[in-house]
Amino acid sequence: xxxxxADRRAELLDAAVxxxxxxxxxxxxxxxxxxxAGVAHGLLYHYFRSKEEVLETVFRDTWxxxxxxxxxxxxxxxxxxxxxxxxxxxxxxxxxxxPDLVRVLVREVARGPGVGSRVAEIGELFDSLRRxxxxxxxxxxxxxGLDPTxxxxxxxxxxxxxxxxxxxxxxxxxxxxxxRAVTTVVELAYAGLAA
Amino acid sequence: xxxxxADRRAELLDAAVxxxxxxxxxxxxxxxxxxxAGVAHGLLYHYFRSKEEVLETVFRDTWxxxxxxxxxxxxxxxxxxxxxxxxxxxxxxxxxxxPDLVRVLVREVARGPGVGSRVAEIGELFDSLRRxxxxxxxxxxxxxGLDPTxxxxxxxxxxxxxxxxxxxxxxxxxxxxxxRAVTTVVELAYAGLAA
Amino acid sequence: xxxxxADRRAELLDAAVxxxxxxxxxxxxxxxxxxxAGVAHGLLYHYFRSKEEVLETVFRDTWxxxxxxxxxxxxxxxxxxxxxxxxxxxxxxxxxxxPDLVRVLVREVARGPGVGSRVAEIGELFDSLRRxxxxxxxxxxxxxGLDPTxxxxxxxxxxxxxxxxxxxxxxxxxxxxxxRAVTTVVELAYAGLAA
Amino acid sequence: xxxxxADRRAELLDAAVxxxxxxxxxxxxxxxxxxxAGVAHGLLYHYFRSKEEVLETVFRDTWxxxxxxxxxxxxxxxxxxxxxxxxxxxxxxxxxxxPDLVRVLVREVARGPGVGSRVAEIGELFDSLRRxxxxxxxxxxxxxGLDPTxxxxxxxxxxxxxxxxxxxxxxxxxxxxxxRAVTTVVELAYAGLAA
DNA sequence: AATGAATGAGTTTTCATTCAT
DNA sequence: TATGAATGAAAACTCATTCAT
Numbered sequence: 001x002x003x004x005x006a007d008r009r010a011e012l013l014d015a016a017v018x019x020x021x022x023x024x025x026x027x028x029x030x031x032x033x034x035x036x037a038g039v040a041h042g043l044l045y046h047y048f049r050s051k052e053e054v055l056e057t058v059f060r061d062t063w064x065x066x067x068x069x070x071x072x073x074x075x076x077x078x079x080x081x082x083x084x085x086x087x088x089x090x091x092x093x094x095x096x097x098x099p100d101l102v103r104v105l106v107r108e109v110a111r112g113p114g115v116g117s118r119v120a121e122i123g124e125l126f127d128s129l130r131r132x133x134x135x136x137x138x139x140x141x142x143x144x145g146l147d148p149t150x151x152x153x154x155x156x157x158x159x160x161x162x163x164x165x166x167x168x169x170x171x172x173x174x175x176x177x178x179x180r181a182v183t184t185v186v187e188l189a190y191a192g193l194a195a
Numbered sequence: 196x197x198x199x200x201a202d203r204r205a206e207l208l209d210a211a212v213x214x215x216x217x218x219x220x221x222x223x224x225x226x227x228x229x230x231x232a233g234v235a236h237g238l239l240y241h242y243f244r245s246k247e248e249v250l251e252t253v254f255r256d257t258w259x260x261x262x263x264x265x266x267x268x269x270x271x272x273x274x275x276x277x278x279x280x281x282x283x284x285x286x287x288x289x290x291x292x293x294p295d296l297v298r299v300l301v302r303e304v305a306r307g308p309g310v311g312s313r314v315a316e317i318g319e320l321f322d323s324l325r326r327x328x329x330x331x332x333x334x335x336x337x338x339x340g341l342d343p344t345x346x347x348x349x350x351x352x353x354x355x356x357x358x359x360x361x362x363x364x365x366x367x368x369x370x371x372x373x374x375r376a377v378t379t380v381v382e383l384a385y386a387g388l389a390a
Numbered sequence: 391x392x393x394x395x396a397d398r399r400a401e402l403l404d405a406a407v408x409x410x411x412x413x414x415x416x417x418x419x420x421x422x423x424x425x426x427a428g429v430a431h432g433l434l435y436h437y438f439r440s441k442e443e444v445l446e447t448v449f450r451d452t453w454x455x456x457x458x459x460x461x462x463x464x465x466x467x468x469x470x471x472x473x474x475x476x477x478x479x480x481x482x483x484x485x486x487x488x489p490d491l492v493r494v495l496v497r498e499v500a501r502g503p504g505v506g507s508r509v510a511e512i513g514e515l516f517d518s519l520r521r522x523x524x525x526x527x528x529x530x531x532x533x534x535g536l537d538p539t540x541x542x543x544x545x546x547x548x549x550x551x552x553x554x555x556x557x558x559x560x561x562x563x564x565x566x567x568x569x570r571a572v573t574t575v576v577e578l579a580y581a582g583l584a585a
Numbered sequence: 586x587x588x589x590x591a592d593r594r595a596e597l598l599d600a601a602v603x604x605x606x607x608x609x610x611x612x613x614x615x616x617x618x619x620x621x622a623g624v625a626h627g628l629l630y631h632y633f634r635s636k637e638e639v640l641e642t643v644f645r646d647t648w649x650x651x652x653x654x655x656x657x658x659x660x661x662x663x664x665x666x667x668x669x670x671x672x673x674x675x676x677x678x679x680x681x682x683x684p685d686l687v688r689v690l691v692r693e694v695a696r697g698p699g700v701g702s703r704v705a706e707i708g709e710l711f712d713s714l715r716r717x718x719x720x721x722x723x724x725x726x727x728x729x730g731l732d733p734t735x736x737x738x739x740x741x742x743x744x745x746x747x748x749x750x751x752x753x754x755x756x757x758x759x760x761x762x763x764x765r766a767v768t769t770v771v772e773l774a775y776a777g778l779a780a
Numbered sequence: 781a782a783t784g785a786a787t788g789a790g791t792t793t794t795c796a797t798t799c800a801t
Numbered sequence: 802t803a804t805g806a807a808t809g810a811a812a813a814c815t816c817a818t819t820c821a822t
Contacts, residue, residue, distance in 0.1 A: 026221060107310075110301075110302065110359060110363070111219070111302050111303070115363070119363055119364075119365060122363075122365075123365060126365070143382075143386075145382075146379060146382065146383070147375060147376075147379045149366065150357065150366070150375065150376050150379040150380070151379060151383060153353075153356045153357050153359075153360045153366060154353035154354075154356060154357060154379070154380055154383055155353070156356055157352035157353045157354070157355055157356020157357065157359070158348075158349035158350070158352045158353045158356075159349075159352070160352055160356065161348045161349060161351055161352020161353075161355065161356075162345060162348050162349060162352065164305070164348075164352070165348045168310060168314055168317075169314075170314060170317075170318060170321070171344065171345070171348060180342060180345065181342075181345050184341060184342045184345040184346060184349070185345070185349055187338075187340075187341065187387075188341070188346060188349055188387040188388065189387065191338075191386055191387045191388075191389070192382075192383035192384065192386045192387030193383065193386075194386070
């Protein structure tokens with residue numbers, strides 16, 4: 001029974017991601033999600049309070065996984081360059097794994113009502129990146145004068161914009177290009193930060 | 196008379212930027228813009244075909260100015276580090292000059308609906324940044340192996356995310372912080388790119 | 391088993407009266423009744439065809455008891471003044487016995503939608519009151535010129551409006567006030583009708 | 586211009602009364618009112634905030650007129666019997682003047698959300714009736730022991746129930762019957778109250 | 781140029797009712 | 802009996818856009 005419920009909920013979330021990715025959150029009608037999931041639209045309201053909550057859930061599920069992975073990288077005992085590579089692999093690699101999810105997150109997350117409620121969770125990722133940089137400074141791997149907070153935002157932005165390029169179809173996004181992007185971003189970031 | 200027209204149009208655009216910045220494009224009603232501008236909402240349709248066109252106009256006016264400035268930097272005969280500093284000053288400095296405009300561009304333009312129609316113009320800026328990097332490689336200032344296209348996107352993203360941090364209220368955005376951000380981003384970028 | 395059924399049905403009716411009294415018929419969801427009764431909402435449809443039928447049942451059960459009591463008064467061999475007092479005691483006294491039921495009847499039944507279907511039963515009460523007045527005229531207790539039908543409606547209305555005052559919280563409705571209301575209405579009615 | 590606006594508003598109110606009278610408030614869709622008034626449904630929202638507000642307006646306009654008339658009667662220097670007759674004429678006579686309005690008020694006013702906000706205004710009428718009775722007591726026309734508040738509610742209820750009889754089609758409501766009802770109610774009430 | 785009354789397409793959400801289990 | 806997932810009709814309300822004045 002609980003399994004059934006989880007299934008339906010998951011089906012609806014999957015369907016929502018697909019439709020949000022294609023038409024965008026605002027242009028998506030609740031009925032579109034239901035149709036994509038093969039259920040009546042009323043059912044969506046058994047599992048979610050509103051269309052907005054569906055997006056919130058998608059965001060939270062994905063983002064908390066990303067934060068968890070980033071913290072694992074932060075905790076890992078490897079040199080900065082390796083940490084940067086791991087992060088780039090996970091973050092940019094998501095384009096190959098779950099392109100629709102990337103489309104949705106890149107386009108919708110910083111926008112619309114409810115950004116406020118997401119900002120706190122977004123902050124957790126930046127905090128982790130900042131601590132990675134600070135730890136690098138403590139180990140002498142990163143230039144001491146650099147502002148770690150600003151550097152963390154810049155670092156994240158470098159990654160996100162590349163995802164954006166793929167989402168907008170402005171950058172080629174096949175597997176080889178993703179590899180090349182990982183390499184390029186890691187080189188840029190490491191050289192940029194290194195002492 | 197032509198001046199009057201220009202005035203009214205400009206007033207409406209200014210009002211629109213203010214309201215878009217406060218409530219976001221979707222939550223803004225045409226009547227809100229008109230009220231903010233002190234005119235009847237019907238008048239907006241003398242100057243613009245639709246609410247969408249108002250946003251388009253805001254984007255195009257701002258973006259083309261930014262592209263022009265970037266091209267001037269590209270054409271200028273100064274070292275890469277100076278070019279990066281000029282770009283960061285203009286781009287990040289806009290937060291102090293026209294914060295509402297930044298809010299709108301960061302939240303609505305780079306991702307929102309209708310990006311499709313703006314992508315070509317967005318591309319011009321990236322092209323210019325790419326050529327700056329390529330020229331740096333030609334002069335031996337930039338590492339030769341680096342992919343200039345990906346680097347241009349990463350470079351732009353680093354800047355944009357800092358604006359985003361200010362827009363979301365997650366980074367302190369006073370004049371001193373803007374200066375510090377310019378310094379930090381230029382250092383990061385120059386070291387990241389330099390041969 | 392039959393007892394069980396009767397129990398469940400009665401529980402649901404009781405719960406419905408409580409919820410109708412609090413939120414009104416239209417604002418009450420079937421789920422509210424079920425929750426109040428501690429069962430799943432689907433179960434309600436084993437005992438009633440619809441939400442409407444629940445209200446109908448509440449009305450019919452209550453009203454038929456009231457009609458029966460009124461007919462008993464009608465049949466009783468006591469003077470008019472005593473008959474009026476008995477009616478007032480039963481009718482106004484219900485406020486102390488079953489205030490929620492009074493709330494529902496006053497607000498939903500006498501006027502609400504679907505009165506049409508209840509009008510016949512409502513008429514039985516008025517008929518009984520009319521015959522009480524006519525009998526009074528036959529005995530010489532009631533002024534002969536008075537229209538018994540109109541007088542019956544007026545008499546009933548006098549009682550109902552006092553219930554309404556209590557329901558709306560506009561008249562104090564404690565036990566002492568109920569007594570005082572009985573006395574007042576009986577005096578008014580008796581003096582109004584008496585030859 | 587202001588005249589036009591007033592017209593449209595009044596047209597919509599008239600239409601609403603007609604439709605509410607026929608189908609009841611809840612069963613009436615906003616579109617029904619608009620259709621009856623010959624306009625698009627959206628226009629209703631230029632003049633009223635909601636369907637509810639339309640009913641509120643109907644109630645307030647009517648009720649305040651009734652309160653004003655009752656106060657005029659209260660202030661007039663005529664014997665109690667004449668005051669009762671004037672009230673009955675106005676109140677019961679409304680059935681001949683504006684039957685739809687009566688239908689709406691009788692059926693909807695004491696119900697639905699927003700009763701709370703109407704109760705205060707309803708109280709004004711009862712206050713006026715109570716003062717009429719108290720003044721009668723002061724002049725020695727009304728029995729001294731009688732509770733004037735309860736008597737006022739009973740008096741009003743006697744009238745309202747007769748309107749209800751007409752609305753429900755249970756009492757014949759032609760002009761002759763209205764006259765007879767006025768006579769009957771005045772006799773009942775006067776005899777009921779008189780010293 | 782300017783107004784604002786008028787239009788009507790568009791969409792979320794609610795909730796009574798059904799029915800498989 | 803009992804549950805609650807699933808359905809889908811229904812409707813209020815919003816608001817961009819038009820257009821007569």
